Amino acid sequence: MNLRMLKYLPILLGLFSFVIWTNSCKPKGIQTAVSGDAAVKAYVPPGKYDEFYNFVSGGFSGQMSVYGLPSGRLFRVIPVFSVDPEKGYGYSEETKPMLNTSHGFVPWDDLHHPALSVTDGIHDGRWAFGNANNTPRIARLDLKTFRTAEIIEIPNSGGNHSSPFVTENTEYIVAGTRFSVPMGDKQDVAISSYKENFRGTVSFISVDKNDGAMKIAFQILLPGVNFDLARAGKGKSHGWFFFSCYNSERANTLLEVNASQKDKDFIMAVNWKKAEEYLSQGKGMKKAVKYAHNTYSEQTHSATSKIETEVIVLDPKDCPDMVYFMPCPKSPHGCDTDPTGEYIVGSGKLAAMIPVFSFTKIQEAIAAKNFDGDYEGIPVLKYEAVLHGEVKKPGLGPLHTEFDDKGNAYTSFFVSSEIVKWRVSDLQVLDRVPTYYSIGHLCVPGGPTKKPWGKYVIAYNKITKDRYLPTGPELTQSAQLYSIDGEKMKLLLDFPTIGEPHYAEAIPAELISKNSLKVYKIEENKNPYVTMGEKNARVERKGNEVHIYMTSIRSHFVPDNIEGVKLGDAVYFHVTNLEQDWDVPHGFAVKGANNAELLIMPGETQTLLWKPDRIGVFPMYCTDFCSALHQEMQGYIRVSPAGANVPITFSTGKKVEAAAPPATK
Amino acid sequence: MKTKLFIYLSLFLSLIWLMSCSEGVKKDAKMYDVQELTKNQPEVHGTEVKEGEIAFSTPLNSEWVTGGKNIYDLKCLACHKLTDEKLVGPGWAGVTKRRTPTWIMNMITNVDMMLEKDEEAQKLLEQCLVRMPNQNISKEEARQVIEFMRKNDGEN
Numbered sequence: 001m002n003l004r005m006l007k008y009l010p011i012l013l014g015l016f017s018f019v020i021w022t023n024s025c026k027p028k029g030i031q032t033a034v035s036g037d038a039a040v041k042a043y044v045p046p047g048k049y050d051e052f053y054n055f056v057s058g059g060f061s062g063q064m065s066v067y068g069l070p071s072g073r074l075f076r077v078i079p080v081f082s083v084d085p086e087k088g089y090g091y092s093e094e095t096k097p098m099l100n101t102s103h104g105f106v107p108w109d110d111l112h113h114p115a116l117s118v119t120d121g122i123h124d125g126r127w128a129f130g131n132a133n134n135t136p137r138i139a140r141l142d143l144k145t146f147r148t149a150e151i152i153e154i155p156n157s158g159g160n161h162s163s164p165f166v167t168e169n170t171e172y173i174v175a176g177t178r179f180s181v182p183m184g185d186k187q188d189v190a191i192s193s194y195k196e197n198f199r200g201t202v203s204f205i206s207v208d209k210n211d212g213a214m215k216i217a218f219q220i221l222l223p224g225v226n227f228d229l230a231r232a233g234k235g236k237s238h239g240w241f242f243f244s245c246y247n248s249e250r251a252n253t254l255l256e257v258n259a260s261q262k263d264k265d266f267i268m269a270v271n272w273k274k275a276e277e278y279l280s281q282g283k284g285m286k287k288a289v290k291y292a293h294n295t296y297s298e299q300t301h302s303a304t305s306k307i308e309t310e311v312i313v314l315d316p317k318d319c320p321d322m323v324y325f326m327p328c329p330k331s332p333h334g335c336d337t338d339p340t341g342e343y344i345v346g347s348g349k350l351a352a353m354i355p356v357f358s359f360t361k362i363q364e365a366i367a368a369k370n371f372d373g374d375y376e377g378i379p380v381l382k383y384e385a386v387l388h389g390e391v392k393k394p395g396l397g398p399l400h401t402e403f404d405d406k407g408n409a410y411t412s413f414f415v416s417s418e419i420v421k422w423r424v425s426d427l428q429v430l431d432r433v434p435t436y437y438s439i440g441h442l443c444v445p446g447g448p449t450k451k452p453w454g455k456y457v458i459a460y461n462k463i464t465k466d467r468y469l470p471t472g473p474e475l476t477q478s479a480q481l482y483s484i485d486g487e488k489m490k491l492l493l494d495f496p497t498i499g500e501p502h503y504a505e506a507i508p509a510e511l512i513s514k515n516s517l518k519v520y521k522i523e524e525n526k527n528p529y530v531t532m533g534e535k536n537a538r539v540e541r542k543g544n545e546v547h548i549y550m551t552s553i554r555s556h557f558v559p560d561n562i563e564g565v566k567l568g569d570a571v572y573f574h575v576t577n578l579e580q581d582w583d584v585p586h587g588f589a590v591k592g593a594n595n596a597e598l599l600i601m602p603g604e605t606q607t608l609l610w611k612p613d614r615i616g617v618f619p620m621y622c623t624d625f626c627s628a629l630h631q632e633m634q635g636y637i638r639v640s641p642a643g644a645n646v647p648i649t650f651s652t653g654k655k656v657e658a659a660a661p662p663a664t665k
Numbered sequence: 666m667k668t669k670l671f672i673y674l675s676l677f678l679s680l681i682w683l684m685s686c687s688e689g690v691k692k693d694a695k696m697y698d699v700q701e702l703t704k705n706q707p708e709v710h711g712t713e714v715k716e717g718e719i720a721f722s723t724p725l726n727s728e729w730v731t732g733g734k735n736i737y738d739l740k741c742l743a744c745h746k747l748t749d750e751k752l753v754g755p756g757w758a759g760v761t762k763r764r765t766p767t768w769i770m771n772m773i774t775n776v777d778m779m780l781e782k783d784e785e786a787q788k789l790l791e792q793c794l795v796r797m798p799n800q801n802i803s804k805e806e807a808r809q810v811i812e813f814m815r816k817n818d819g820e821n
Contacts, residue, residue, distance in 0.1 A: 519801060522739060533739040553743040554753070554795050578743055580801035628794045653752070 034491050041483055042493040044071040049513070052445050052506040054458065055114040055128050056479070059500025062109045064130050064141065069445070069456060069506055070481055072495025080139045080148050081109030081132045085596035089148075092598055093572070093607040094527070095296070097305035101135055101153050102290040110134045112161060113229075113503040117170040117207070121234045121450030125511035127212050129164035129173050136160035138175060138205060140212055142298075144517045149296050152214045155289035155311055156183050156201045162227035164205075168238045168450070172217065172272065175203040176227030176243050180250075183221075184287070194252035198224035201313070202243060204272060213295075216308075218279055220270065220323065221315045223376035224250050226259070227268075228333050229400070234450050235341030237359040239273040242344050244328065244335035248375065260350060264327040264383070266375070267335050267346050269362060271322050278319045284312035299526040301604050316378055324366065325375050327383040328355060334400035338409065338424050339450050343388055345409065347398035354398050354411060356427060358388035391427045394420045399440060400503075402447030404484055405454040410447075412439040412459065419459060419482065421489060433489045435480055438462040444484070445506035453508055457482045457489065460501035467494055477501055518582040520603030527605035529574035534558040539650040546571045546648070552586040552600065553578040554627040556652060557620070560635030564648030567615055567641055573598070576605040587623025590637065597623050612639040712804070713775055719766040719808065724821055726812055733806075733813025740800040741810070747817050753795055761818045766811055772797065773807040 044050050050068025053075075058065050062082030066075045083090030083099065090099050090107060099105055109132035117127040127149075128141040136154035141147065154160050154175045162176025180198040182189050189197045199221055206217040226247040233240035248265045251258030278284070289311050296303040316323045330348030337344050344357040364370075365385040372382045397415030404410070408430065411420050417438055421431040441460050445453035459480040468476050476496040483490045522532070531537050531549040537558040540547045546569050551558045557575075565571055575588045579602040588598040590610050598606045612618065622633035640646045737745075744753035760769065764785075771779050772786060776797045779786040790796060802810070 521801070534743050535738050551743065554798060556743075556753070558743070578740065579798055580740065581798040584798065627796070 038490065038492045041490075042070045042072065042481060044068065044073070049509055051509060052453070052456075053509055053512055054443070054504055054506045055116065056460070056497055056504040057111050057114055057130065057500075057502040058498050059112070059477070059502055060110045061499030062111050062132070063499065064111060064114055064128065065498050066146065067479075067495070067497070068509075069458070070492060072479070072481060072493050074498070076146055077498055078141060078146055078148065080130055080141065081106075081111055081137065081151075083107045083596075086599065088596050088598045088606060088608070091596035091608070093609055094302040094605075097303040098148060098151055098294045098296060100294055100305035101137070101292045102155075102307065103135060106135050108134075109137065111139075111499075111502075113164060114505050115164045115166050115173060115448075116505045116507055117212075118166055118449055119169055121168045121238075123446060123449055123451075123507045123511055124170075125507060125515065127170075127207075128505075129166065131160050131163035131175065133159055133161050133178065136175060136177075138164050138173060138214065140207070140214055142212070143512050144515050145298065146516075147296065149212065149298075150214055151292075151294045152205060152216065153291035153293070154203050154205075154216070155291040156199075156219055156287070156313070157181070157203070162202065162230045162243055165230045165232060165241075165448075166207075167232040167241070167272075168234045170207050170209070172204045172206055172232075172241075173214075174230055174232075174241060174243075175205065176230055176245075177201050178226050178228070180224035180226070191252055194224060195250050198250070198252070200224050200227060200245075202227060202230075202241075202268075202270065203311075204241075204275070214293075216291075216311055218275060218284055219311055219313045220275065221313050222268075222323070223378070225266070226255075229335050231335055231337045231344070231448065233337055233341050233359065234339070237337060237341040237344075239271065240359070241270045241272055242335050242337065243268040243270065244332040244346060246331040246333075246349075260331060264329050265331055265348075266325040266380070267328045267332060267344065267357070269324045269326060269381075274322045275314055275319070278314055278322065279312065283318050284314050287311050287313050297526075298520070299524065301520070301525065301527045301606065321366070323378050324362075325378055325380045326357060326362070326386050327372065327380065329353070334398065334411075336401040336403075336448065338403050339405075339452055341450075343424055345401045345411070347400060347411065349397055349399065349414070351398060352393065352396055354391040354394055354401075354422075355383075356388045356391065356424070357386050361386045361388065389427045391422050391429065394422060394429055395432065400442060402442055402444040402457065403452050404444055404447070404457075405452045408484075410442060410444060410457050410484070410489075412442045414438055414440065414462070419457060419489060421484070431488055433482060433491060435459040435461060436467050436494070437465060440501075441503040443504040443506055445508070448505070453506070455483070455485060456492075456506070457484050458504065458506070460497070460504060462500075468496065479504075518602075519580050520601055522576075522578060522580060522603040525576070525603055525605060527574075527576075529572075529607060530605045531574065531576040533578070534652075537650075537652075539564070539648050541648055544569050548573050548650075550575045550588075551578050552576070552588065552622060552633070554584070555622065555629040555633040557588075557622070557633065557635050558652040559650035560652045561654075562635070562650045563638040563640075564646050565612065565637060565639050566644055566646075567612060567639060569612070569639075571610045571612065571637070573608045573610065573620075574605060575600050575608070577602050579603070584626060585624050586626055586633075588620065589623050590620040591618040599624060615639050615641055713778060714767055714770040714804065716765075716767050719770055719811070721766065721815070725816055729809040729812035730816045733809035733811070733816075736802065736806055736810055737813055740802065744795075744797075751793070754793055754797060755789065757814055757817055759818060761811070761814050761820075769811055769814070770804070770807050773800075773802055773810060774804055 052069040054067040079089035115129045136157040140150040142149040157177045158179030158181035161178030164173035177200040180200040182197045201219045203219045225245040228244045230243040247259035294305045328346040330350040332346045334347035370385040372380045395413035395416040401411045439459045443458045464478045481493040577600040746756040749756040749758040
């Protein structure tokens with residue numbers, strides 16, 4: 001640039017600034033469809049807390065993950081249905097029973113839907129539930145500890161997708177069969193005899209209002225359709241439960257085509273108060289089954305697994321006015337009740353409109369017996385009679401709907417990759433935003449409850465393609481955060497998620513953080529293998545079992561020198577963390593262990609089983625950085641040959657007084 | 666010259682770009698305070714024990730001595746010997762002669778404050794290099810521990 005040009009500089013600058021000013025805040029196509037203040041709206045300054053917890057399904061990781069909103073920061077992955085070597089879950093002796101089933105130990109599953117407990121239809125911050133789709137189970141997570149507290153297996157089920165979803169006071173959670181299977185005595189049948197032999201069930205699992213303990217209250221025997229999603233009624237529809245179902249064709253092969261033949265499938269309405277009446281009248285049939293019920297005790301820090309052998313089944317044949325079907329177009333997925341409980345929104349995966357049913361009209365149609373025949377003996381209500389109306393031309397492939405606190409609904413559209421906002425009262429479409437890409441479920445904080453907290457809608461996407469740096473053939477799973485404060489939805493943030501995020505719930509942080517446990521009180525530790533203080537640390541031999549009662553504190557183990565173990569012994573390290581300080585877990589690992597590490601919370605006792613496979617001296621150490629001298633937190637265990645006469649000895653900090661006896665005679 | 670101009674130009678443009686986007690941005694007023702939300706725990710540190718709050722009497726309260734010993738066995742013994750030998754922390758022999766009761770109480774129940782403010786505590790951290798953990802000991806329990814320390818120092 002020469003001097004002559006300098007005099008034009010101010011003009012040039014002015015021009016430039018104007019161009020930049022006019023452009024910088026505007027959306028620039030789909031890659032940058034973000035408004036100028038998006039970063040600030042999703043920004044949580046260092047040291048500040050997020051406004052919401054977001055409990056997100058881990059999909060085929062089998063776990064549940066916890067994020068902060070609006071930041072999208074990952075706080076914790078809670079192991080639920082899959083082993084987690086990082087936390088020793090499914091590897092420690094105390095946690096192994098949690099993954100027991102009627103099939104034995106199952107180390108993996110597919111967690112689809114989180115559901116948060118409610119009281120009077122409003123989030124109460126006590127528990128989260130999650131379903132296992134593959135080996136049918138439901139888990140209850142304690143939100144004081146962010147740990148899995150209980151897992152119950154679902155018998156008479158081929159796959160648990162339509163689950164868990166809570167009733168207004170968490171009286172029940174449900175489990176509807178995604179896969180129908182032959183039941184009872186006749187199990188070995190031709191697959192082609194589907195229509196004749198395969199049945200579905202929905203199970204109602206009661207939840208104790210004091211301690212959360214789950215129990216299968218009853219099952220309802222149903223035709224062999226595939227149950228997909230469900231929602232409880234609330235407010236005026238409290239006492240009812242709605243389930244979407246597809247494959248009313250009852251196909252057993254190439255469902256992609258064969259289960260999409262009929263113009264309409266169903267939403268099933270269950271009057272569970274009626275079911276309770278039939279149950280107390282003794283209309284239920286006791287069926288012999290086998291299922292595991294696993295409970296984790298916060299007192300003993302250990303899980304127990306019990307095999308149950310009976311379940312009560314109600315058959316709609318013997319229980320009239322309990323179950324109805326409502327026609328719903330094109331393989332419905334979402335089946336969502338609005339905050340008032342009056343409207344039930346069905347979402348046909350292949351539909352180009354959204355039917356909205358009215359609970360009042362459903363009751364009127366039932367009273368007037370306004371039926372359109374029956375399906376396998378269950379009355380089918382007339383579509384027009386129960387319809388509040390249809391949202392016209394909202395998009396393609398509606399999947400799932402949540403609600404805000406202003407009477408609006410937000411529906412995800414998989415095929416057209418967008419979120420559509422519409423008004424529940426007059427079914428008018430108000431706004432739409434693109435998602436990147438192929439949104440599945442979405443979440444509004446409190447969206448499925450009587451009191452939505454609003455503020456954001458989060459999209460959980462099936463495909464991310466070009467949104468993130470490539471990481472080989474598999475790309476990250478992802479969510480997107482949108483603001484719904486104003487009239488227009490605004491994209492604020494993309495954030496990666498673990499596993500496949502099927503569904504999620506979000507809850508104001510203070511409802512949970514105020515109850516969060518910080519340490520287990522050592523005085524209250526009732527683990528039978530606890531070591532109450534270093535004085536009680538010891539090693540005991542029982543036949544070929546060696547039990548090591550060990551303590552850890554910053555930064556040493558007691559004992560840390562152990563001898564007298566012989567090849568063929570089963571060595572149990574019972575490690576008690578004596579710390580009583582928040583966020584100071586200790587880890588424990590020993591060379592050659594065929595399982596995992598232990599991660600022991602303050603005041604807790606956990607046990608690792610180690611079967612040494614060779615003679616020698618093996619180091620063990622603390623895996624979780626605990627202090628400046630963490631690296632020194634180590635010890636040795638000596639393994640002698642099977643016939644050796646090395647006595648059991650153990651110590652920490654003692655100088656060796658005499659040479660150890662020879663290893664062999 | 667050219668480079669300089671280019672830098673000025675860039676700076677000026679960035680400034681404009683920043684200004685043009687920050688308009689209308691409001692900070693979220695309802696952001697939670699970290700400390701407020703973490704005050705729910707039954708952890709008992711935080712209240713400073715003041716000079717003169719702790720009174721000694723003789724003979725020793727034998728119930729407190731026993732209670733203090735039990736707490737020592739469970740929560741202190743891992744790092745403190747009863748002799749003058751240093752393990753992780755200093756041995757306890759003579760501690761009641763070296764330190765005031767207020768200092769000991771605060772060290773047990775309010776260690777974060779001590780490591781932040783108290784020079785003697787800071788010196789100890791330099792020697793031991795491990796922050797004394799909060800062992801969730803209440804004021805009443807800490808008083809019993811001191812009684813046990815007095816016993817250990819030969820008082821009756």
